Structures are given as C-alpha cells and as structure tokens.
Amino acid sequence: MPPSTTSPEALARELDRLLPSGQVSTGGSIRALHGEDLSFHVPCLPDVVVFPRSTSDVVRVLAFSHERRVPIVPFGAGSSLEGHILPVAGGISLDLSGLDSIVAVRQSELTATVQAGVRRLVLDRTLSQHGLFFPVDPGADATLGGMAATNAAGTMTLTYGKMRSRVLALEAVLPTGRVIRTGSRAMKSSAGYDLTGLLVGSEGTLGVITELTLRLAPIPECVHAVRASFPAVSDAAGAAQDLVAGDVGARRIELIDAWEIGALNRFWAGNGRSGPARPPLPERPLLLVEVAGASEAARAALADAVAVLDAHGALEAVQAVTPPECAALWRLRSEVFEAERQVAPGHRSVSTDACVPLGQLGEAIEFTRTAIDRWGLLGGIVSHAGDGNIHTGLLVDPGDTDEMRRLEGYLDELLNDTLARGGTCTGEHGIGLGKREALRREHGDQLDLMWSIKRAFDPHGIMNPGKVLPDDASPSGLPTATSR
Amino acid sequence: MPPSTTSPEALARELDRLLPSGQVSTGGSIRALHGEDLSFHVPCLPDVVVFPRSTSDVVRVLAFSHERRVPIVPFGAGSSLEGHILPVAGGISLDLSGLDSIVAVRQSELTATVQAGVRRLVLDRTLSQHGLFFPVDPGADATLGGMAATNAAGTMTLTYGKMRSRVLALEAVLPTGRVIRTGSRAMKSSAGYDLTGLLVGSEGTLGVITELTLRLAPIPECVHAVRASFPAVSDAAGAAQDLVAGDVGARRIELIDAWEIGALNRFWAGNGRSGPARPPLPERPLLLVEVAGASEAARAALADAVAVLDAHGALEAVQAVTPPECAALWRLRSEVFEAERQVAPGHRSVSTDACVPLGQLGEAIEFTRTAIDRWGLLGGIVSHAGDGNIHTGLLVDPGDTDEMRRLEGYLDELLNDTLARGGTCTGEHGIGLGKREALRREHGDQLDLMWSIKRAFDPHGIMNPGKVLPDDASPSGLPTATSR
Numbered sequence: 001m002p003p004s005t006t007s008p009e010a011l012a013r014e015l016d017r018l019l020p021s022g023q024v025s026t027g028g029s030i031r032a033l034h035g036e037d038l039s040f041h042v043p044c045l046p047d048v049v050v051f052p053r054s055t056s057d058v059v060r061v062l063a064f065s066h067e068r069r070v071p072i073v074p075f076g077a078g079s080s081l082e083g084h085i086l087p088v089a090g091g092i093s094l095d096l097s098g099l100d101s102i103v104a105v106r107q108s109e110l111t112a113t114v115q116a117g118v119r120r121l122v123l124d125r126t127l128s129q130h131g132l133f134f135p136v137d138p139g140a141d142a143t144l145g146g147m148a149a150t151n152a153a154g155t156m157t158l159t160y161g162k163m164r165s166r167v168l169a170l171e172a173v174l175p176t177g178r179v180i181r182t183g184s185r186a187m188k189s190s191a192g193y194d195l196t197g198l199l200v201g202s203e204g205t206l207g208v209i210t211e212l213t214l215r216l217a218p219i220p221e222c223v224h225a226v227r228a229s230f231p232a233v234s235d236a237a238g239a240a241q242d243l244v245a246g247d248v249g250a251r252r253i254e255l256i257d258a259w260e261i262g263a264l265n266r267f268w269a270g271n272g273r274s275g276p277a278r279p280p281l282p283e284r285p286l287l288l289v290e291v292a293g294a295s296e297a298a299r300a301a302l303a304d305a306v307a308v309l310d311a312h313g314a315l316e317a318v319q320a321v322t323p324p325e326c327a328a329l330w331r332l333r334s335e336v337f338e339a340e341r342q343v344a345p346g347h348r349s350v351s352t353d354a355c356v357p358l359g360q361l362g363e364a365i366e367f368t369r370t371a372i373d374r375w376g377l378l379g380g381i382v383s384h385a386g387d388g389n390i391h392t393g394l395l396v397d398p399g400d401t402d403e404m405r406r407l408e409g410y411l412d413e414l415l416n417d418t419l420a421r422g423g424t425c426t427g428e429h430g431i432g433l434g435k436r437e438a439l440r441r442e443h444g445d446q447l448d449l450m451w452s453i454k455r456a457f458d459p460h461g462i463m464n465p466g467k468v469l470p471d472d473a474s475p476s477g478l479p480t481a482t483s484r
Numbered sequence: 485m486p487p488s489t490t491s492p493e494a495l496a497r498e499l500d501r502l503l504p505s506g507q508v509s510t511g512g513s514i515r516a517l518h519g520e521d522l523s524f525h526v527p528c529l530p531d532v533v534v535f536p537r538s539t540s541d542v543v544r545v546l547a548f549s550h551e552r553r554v555p556i557v558p559f560g561a562g563s564s565l566e567g568h569i570l571p572v573a574g575g576i577s578l579d580l581s582g583l584d585s586i587v588a589v590r591q592s593e594l595t596a597t598v599q600a601g602v603r604r605l606v607l608d609r610t611l612s613q614h615g616l617f618f619p620v621d622p623g624a625d626a627t628l629g630g631m632a633a634t635n636a637a638g639t640m641t642l643t644y645g646k647m648r649s650r651v652l653a654l655e656a657v658l659p660t661g662r663v664i665r666t667g668s669r670a671m672k673s674s675a676g677y678d679l680t681g682l683l684v685g686s687e688g689t690l691g692v693i694t695e696l697t698l699r700l701a702p703i704p705e706c707v708h709a710v711r712a713s714f715p716a717v718s719d720a721a722g723a724a725q726d727l728v729a730g731d732v733g734a735r736r737i738e739l740i741d742a743w744e745i746g747a748l749n750r751f752w753a754g755n756g757r758s759g760p761a762r763p764p765l766p767e768r769p770l771l772l773v774e775v776a777g778a779s780e781a782a783r784a785a786l787a788d789a790v791a792v793l794d795a796h797g798a799l800e801a802v803q804a805v806t807p808p809e810c811a812a813l814w815r816l817r818s819e820v821f822e823a824e825r826q827v828a829p830g831h832r833s834v835s836t837d838a839c840v841p842l843g844q845l846g847e848a849i850e851f852t853r854t855a856i857d858r859w860g861l862l863g864g865i866v867s868h869a870g871d872g873n874i875h876t877g878l879l880v881d882p883g884d885t886d887e888m889r890r891l892e893g894y895l896d897e898l899l900n901d902t903l904a905r906g907g908t909c910t911g912e913h914g915i916g917l918g919k920r921e922a923l924r925r926e927h928g929d930q931l932d933l934m935w936s937i938k939r940a941f942d943p944h945g946i947m948n949p950g951k952v953l954p955d956d957a958s959p960s961g962l963p964t965a966t967s968r
C-alpha cells in the first residue's frame with residue numbers, strides 16, 4: 001500500500017475516531033511543542049499530536065499507522081539532545097506523557113514497574129518512601145521511556161550502570177500493533193537473544209516502549225562529597241582515573257574545565273544567579289567526587305578520595321559531609337548548563353558526547369580544549385570522568401553559516417580523535433538525527449545487520465524515520481515512511 | 485545449493501586444504517571429546533574437529549561451511565551445562581582453544597583484550613600481576629568466548645554484573661566469513677543497536693566470537709567472608725535479601741541447602757576428601773557471604789553482614805579474615821559439586837538454573853525442595869542468593885526411564901513455578917538444547933523476532949543448529965543445516 005495522502009485534518013479525524021475522545025490535537029502550539037528538543041537541530045512540526053492514555057491506545061495508533069504508512073515519532077519529555085523527537089518526515093508525534101502510572105514498587109525485590117511516561121523525579125519521590133532510588137540520572141527530568149530509548153546514563157554510571165543494565169523487562173508495542181513483553185523480574189537471564197537490550201537504545205525506531213521494569217538501588221545511609229581544583233586538566237583526569245582504579249567507592253566523579261568555571265563565576269556574580277552570594281571558584285579544572293555507603297564506610301571512602309585528590313596536586317579540596325553541604329556542592333554542577341547559556345544568550349547549545357577509554361581521558365580533554373579554541377568556537381567541557389564521557393557545551397548561532405561550518409569542522413576532528421582513541425561517538429545521548437554519519441564511521445561494518453533488525457521489527461519503516469540508521473545503508477531498499 | 489553430501493573424510497580433506505596443516509582431525513577420541521559436555525544430554529559426535537589458530541582460519545572455515553551448508557558448532561572448554569556444544573546435526577566442531585592469546589592488558593583503562601579461547605584462570609593469573617581481575621566467575625575454568633556465548637554469570641554478579649555488562653567490544657566472524665567488530669573500549673556507548681549484547685548470549689547461533697574486550701576490576705585491598713547456618717531456608721533467604729537491600733557491600737552471597745551440607749559432610753568423612761580432616765557442618769541451610777574493599781571499609785562491611793545474619797537467627801557464624809581463612813571457607817562451596825556426585829556415583833548430574841525476583845527467593849527454594857522430594861528425585865540446592873539464581877543438582881540415571889519421566893515432571897513443575905513468580909528459566913546457563921521449550925513458554929511472543937535476527941546473521945542456518953530457538957517457531961521456514 002502506498003503512503004497515505006490524507007491531509008493532516010483528515011488524519012486527525014480518523015485517529016480521533018479510533019481513540020477515546022480528546023487524545024488528538026492539530027493545534028499549532030501543541031504541534032510546535034512537539035517539534036523542538038534541546039538540540040541545535042532545526043525544529044519541524046508533526047502533522048498531528050496524539051496523547052495515548054494506555055497501551056491499548058498505542059496499539060490502535062500503531063496498527064493504523066502501520067497500515068497507512070504514517071510516520072510515528074515517540075515523544076517523552078522533549079529533553080533529547082540529538083533531535084530524536086523531531087518529526088522530520090511529518091506524521092504523528094506520539095506523546096507518551098499520559099502513560100504516567102507507577103504500576104508497582106516491590107521493595108523486597110528492589111524493582112519497580114512504571115509506564116513509559118513516568119518522569120524520573122516523580123519516580124524518585126515515590127521510591128524514597130521505600131528507602132529506594134533509581135540510580136540513572138541524566139540530569140534532565142526525562143521520562144523513563146525516553147531514558148530507555150536512548151540508553152541514557154549520567155553521573156552515576158560508574159557505580160550503577162546505565163539504562164541497559166537497569167531495565168530488567170519491558171513492554172513494547174511493535175509497528176504492527178502487536179504487544180511484546182521482554183525480559184523478566186529476575187536480576188539476570190540468559191533466555192534467548194537480548195531483545196530488552198536491543199529495544200533499550202533503539203531510539204524509537206523499532207517500536208514504542210510502553211512499560212518498564214527497573215532495577216532499583218537502596219538509598220545509601222550516608223553520602224559525602226568533595227570538590228577540588230587542579231593546576232591542569234591532566235591532573236584532574238589523573239585523579240579521576242586513580243579514583244576508579246583504586247576502587248575507593250566513588251559513585252560520581254565529575255570534571256568541569258576552567259572555561260565552565262569562569263562561566264559559573266560570572267553567572268554567580270551577575271544577575272543570573274538566585275539565592276545567597278557564591279564566592280568565585282579558582283578558574284581551574286575542578287573535580288566533584290561523591291562517595292556513599294554505611295556511615296563508617298562512607299567516612300573511610302571520603303578520606304581515601306581526598307588522599308587521591310591530594311596526591312594529584314589538588315589546589316583546594318572542600319569536603320561536604322551533611323546533606324545540605326552536599327546539595328550546595330552539587331548545585332554548581334547543575335548550574336553549569338544555565339551559566340554556559342548566559343555566556344551567549346540567544347545562541348543554541350550543541351552538546352557533544354564522546355566517550356573514550358578511561359586511560360585516554362586527560363589527553364582527550366586536552367585535545368578537545370585545543371580544538372574548540374583552534375576552530376574559534378565558544379564553549380567549555382564537562383565530563384563524567386569516572387566513565388570517560390566528555391561533553392562539550394558549544395554556543396552557536398545557527399544563522400551564522402561561517403560558525404556552523406567551523407562547528408562542522410570541529411565535530412569531524414573530534415570524531416576522528418575519539419575513534420582513534422578506541423572510543424565512541426556517543427556515550428549516552430544516542431545517534432538521533434545528527435550522528436548518523438558518525439555511526440557509519442564507527443560501526444559501518446554493521447549497518448546492514450542493524451537495518452535487517454529494523455526491518456524485522458518495522459517492515460514499513462514507520463518508526464521514527466530518519467533516525468539512527470543512515471538511509472542509504474539499507475541493504476535492499478527498506479521502504480521508509482515519508483510525510484503523507 | 486543443497487546440503488553437501490560429502491563424506492566426513494572428504495570434508496576433512498577439503499578443510500585440510502583450506503587451512504595451515506594439522507588443524508583438522510577425524511580421530512575417534514578427538515571427536516568423542518567434542519561430543520560431550522557437562523550436561524545430561526546424550527553425547528553425539530561431530531564429523532570433523534577443526535582447530536583454528538587465528539581469526540582468518542575461522543573466516544576460511546565459515547565461508548566454506550556457509551557455501552556448503554555444513555553445520556558449525558563452536559567449542560570452548562566443553563564446560564557447558566546445557567548441551568551447547570553437542571553437534572546434533574553433525575558437521576564441524578570448531579575448537580577455539582588455539583585462539584589463546586591475551587592480546588592486551590590496559591591497566592590505566594581497566595580493560596583487556598583476549599582471544600576467545602583464553603581460559604578464565606589463565607587470564608586471572610596474568611591480570612593479578614597488574615592488580616586486576618575479571619569478575620565473572622562461573623565456577624568452571626571456561627573460555628572467555630564460551631562465557632560470552634552463554635552470557636555467563638556466577639557468584640559475583642551482585643556486585644560486578646554478568647558477561648553482557650562486562651564485554652565492551654567483540655570481534656565475531658559471521659557465517660558468510662565476514663568479520664565484524666562491535667562496541668568500543670569506552671565504558672559505555674549509545675551508538676546504534678546493541679550488537680555486542682546480542683552476540684553475547686547468542687550461544688554460537690549467530691556467529692563465532694573470536695576476540696573480546698573486557699571490563700576489568702581492581703583487586704580489592706581486603707576480602708573477608710563469613711559462613712552461617714540457619715534453622716530454615718526461609719531464614720537464610722531472608723538474610724540474603726536483607727544483605728542486598730541493606731547495601732552492606734556483600735559481593736558474594738551463596739546459599740547451600742541442608743541436603744548438600746549432608747553430602748559435603750559425608751564426602752569429607754569418606755574417601756572422597758583429600759587434605760586435612762574437616763569437622764562436619766550442622767546439617768542446616770548455610771550462607772556464605774563475602775565482603776571486599778579497602779581495609780577499614782571491608783572490616784565495617786563484615787561487621788554489618790554478621791549483624792544481618794544474626795538478626796535472621798544464624799545458628800553459628802564463622803568469620804574468615806585472612807586470605808587462607810577465606811580460601812578454606814570458600815573451598816566448601818567449590819566442593820559441593822564433587823560431594824554431590826559422590827552421592828550416586830555413575831549418575832549424570834542435571835543442573836537447573838531458575839532465577840527468580842529477589843523477594844521470591846525463600847519461597848521458591850522451599851517450593852523447589854518440596855518438588856524434588858515429591859518427585860522422588862535425588863539432589864540438593866545451591867543458590868547465588870544475591871541475585872535469585874537457584875540451581876538444583878539432580879543425580880539421574882539416563883537409562884532409568886521412570887526416573888527420567890519423573891525428572892521431566894519435576895522440570896515442568898519448576899518452570900511453571902519460576903515463571904509464575906516473574907522469573908526466568910535460565911539465569912546463566914543459557915537455553916542450549918534442552919531449554920528450547922522453556923524459552924517458548926517464557927518468550928513465545930518473541931520467537932519470530934529472534935528467528936528474524938537469526939536469519940539476518942545466518943541465512944543458511946549453519947551456526948549451531950538445533951540450539952536456542954525451537955525449529956518450528958521459525959516464521960517462514962529458515963533452512964537449517966543438517967548432517968551431510
């Protein structure tokens with residue numbers, strides 16, 4: 001059957017008949033909200049936004065879209081950094097925020113089952129009543145479904161792993177409208193091919209994740225933290241490596257470069273800040289380290305961590321022992337994003353996501369810093385140093401063609417360097433729209449296998465077309481749904 | 485092209501011409517060694533055994549077999565418990581033990597790259613010189629390739645995860661003779677579909693893993709252990725749950741039931757034992773708990789663990805602080821297998837592998853014990869209690885048809901109970917030959933997707949035919965290579 005040529009309005013009417021009332025919108029502002037994420041990609045609009053309230057609503061929409069070849073773009077909180085939710089081929093933006101039920105919290109087995117639209121902070125508020133938390137923290141208040149779709153990670157990956165290792169089971173609706181339930185509530189399984197792990201990180205291109213069973217962690221008795229400035233990035237990176245290799249029990253190790261510290265200082269000094277005055281930090285690379293455990297173990301881990309920082313020439317090490325002290329210390333990490341944006345208001349932020357082997361961290365950050373400057377770009381570096389993930393936050397004006405050309409040159413050079421070091425183009429943000437050529441460079445020998453998997457799940461190519469896989473790498477012309 | 489009808493001798497001659505000399509054997513004893521594993525499945529012989537020494541040897545054999553439709557069964561150490569290495573369709577047993585090079589140990593990034601035939605204990609001897617170890621310990625001295633193929637786990641999964649979370653990258657030869665390299669040396673990646681995780685656990689049905697890059701762990705400064713007997717299994721299981729939920733830093737929690745303790749006592753008292761006399765243990769369920777960390781943290785963790793055991797009514801808690809004390813304590817765990825076999829010499833051992841949600845552990849073990857007795861079978865229970873994995877070691881005489889019928893009844897009942905509890909039929913041993921119907925019961929809604937993946941990797945069905953996927957679940961008659 002050829003792609004439908006129905007108008008957006010007719011499409012909306014048909015969907016409206018399929019679903020309980022009030023779940024379909026073609027309103028301009030609603031469509032605009034579903035056509036833009038946190039990336040620098042050019043916004044584009046879906047034809048229709050659908051708000052399912054249940055798995056069976058999703059089934060109806062997918063079966064319809066499959067038959068009519070209408071593109072479907074799953075939408076969570078819109079916090080993607082790689083253009084995942086942009087409906088580049090038009091069609092339906094499927095907003096899953098209405099699937100917001102925490103189905104079960106099972107304290108004795110450290111699991112919870114949630115619908116895909118549940119947000120991270122909502123879940124953690126509920127879990128805290130049980131002494132538990134979900135330890136994947138990507139920063140944004142994303143939906144759990146979105147976090148699974150991109151295989152999100154964040155600041156605590158070192159200790160707790162990323163989404164793929166914390167999703168035990170999931171319910172997904174395939175494009176044909178069929179529902180599958182992968183995995184189990186057991187902590188581990190070797191039962192057949194790992195379809196759970198395949199759907200996690202598939203970025204909405206294989207099906208729609210509607211429910212997740214997550215492996216939780218007990219809230220530690222004590223959490224302490226320390227921040228330290230270093231003469232050079234190589235010192236800070238060396239300290240991070242030794243913290244990991246020395247197994248001192250650090251659960252977060254964040255590195256912030258001198259450029260970002262400068263931006264923070266100016267943010268605090270200017271109008272941007274709220275709350276009490278913040279004394280400026282030394283404009284040097286800074287490490288933030290968090291340890292956790294039972295009280296005695298956490299105290300010992302903090303002392304061990306401080307010793308490692310000192311051994312690498314920490315210029316200043318400020319410890320935080322009580323929860324308010326820790327919260328104050330971590331606030332600086334969460335303010336980096338806002339401080340960075342204040343450097344060039346109105347510019348778009350481009351977040352890179354290289355991840356290198358741990359032993360390469362210092363050199364990779366030095367290379368990155370030099371490259372940013374050499375290409376005349378504006379931006380700084382933050383790194384989940386415990387796992388080698390390096391983000392550059394670059395501020396660009398998409399209307400400035402020379403700047404965009406230089407950005408492209410920088411990104412290309414960064415990719416070459418990352419791959420030469422044995423790293424990956426994306427540690428946690430995913431491929432989305434903008435990294436498809438990077439995926440070809442990194443895993444070009446496997447794109448046909450990935451396309452075959454795509455075809456098995458989504459024979460008509462309706463699921464999030466234009467994402468993850470370069471179109472021309474399809475081995476035998478998989479049809480891809482396009483705008484009706 | 486139809487399956488080849490060449491005789492084994494002609495096949496051997498053709499392979500011999502393809503490969504450097506001395507890599508092909510049709511000798512009876514060699515074939516017999518490659519036709520039996522540690523499972524209770526009936527041995528069967530390959531037509532030819534091939535001993536590649538390099539990835540390019542594997543490429544040659546696979547390209548040949550693909551063209552000629554000859555079944556290929558990858559073989560590591562032969563320690564499979566699920567019949568993985570049995571050449572049920574004849575063909576070639578591909579013995580990878582010659583791919584035994586430790587390619588690199590990268591201390592600063594906590595990774596090592598090894599060829600697939602490297603054995604676990606050989607790797608750990610090398611790693612110990614760098615202060616590192618590889619923390620997946622399935623018990624047997626398996627090859628790393630075999631461990632990856634079955635997604636092995638073992639006693640330390642609670643802290644360190646299983647193979648799928650420790651294999652960062654791999655090289656695999658696909659049936660067409662094509663080599664792919666998945667993943668990277670970075671600790672995490674969101675670059676495309678997770679083909680690394682798909683090949684891990686694929687049990688030789690998608691391709692031949694030839695090289696692995698592994699995530700290592702630093703050897704902890706101190707390791708302590710404690711064993712405790714309990715009045716009932718429910719007490720021991722409750723203690724295990726609280727150790728996990730309390731996050732006291734236990735890295736191994738092993739449960740051994742009273743039947744196995746009885747077998748151990750008789751083993752030690754009889755001729756089977758070697759070494760110094762061992763006083764008998766109370767014939768009660770026993771927990772073995774290991775903690776690790778820097779010296780102060782490890783001491784604190786041991787005290788916390790002992791407090792949890794006491795709170796659950798430990799009848800006797802014996803601590804082991806020094807390395808020799810710990811080794812002596814853990815020896816009893818490793819002697820269980822031998823002690824069990826001595827109960828009925830000449831019988832085959834059947835190891836079940838249910839894994840249930842942690843909160844179900846106590847009841848699941850009680851159910852299991854009752855079922856063993858009700859079906860009149862002989863055997864005991866050991867459990868990786870920290871992750872809910874329950875093994876029963878049953879001693880059966882494959883020639884006793886009544887016993888085998890009762891075994892089947894027991895296995896069926898156990899599967900029903902495990903699935904009803906939200907668990908999985910296999911925590912770590914894999915599906916292999918004997919659990920294909922269990923896989924259908926557990927994931928029957930996904931078998932066609934698994935078959936589609938199989939077809940994408942292995943269009944002629946030459947890779948380990950008859951394993952993992954039930955043949956009749958193939959959606960459109962994938963050709964399966966059969967004995968020539």
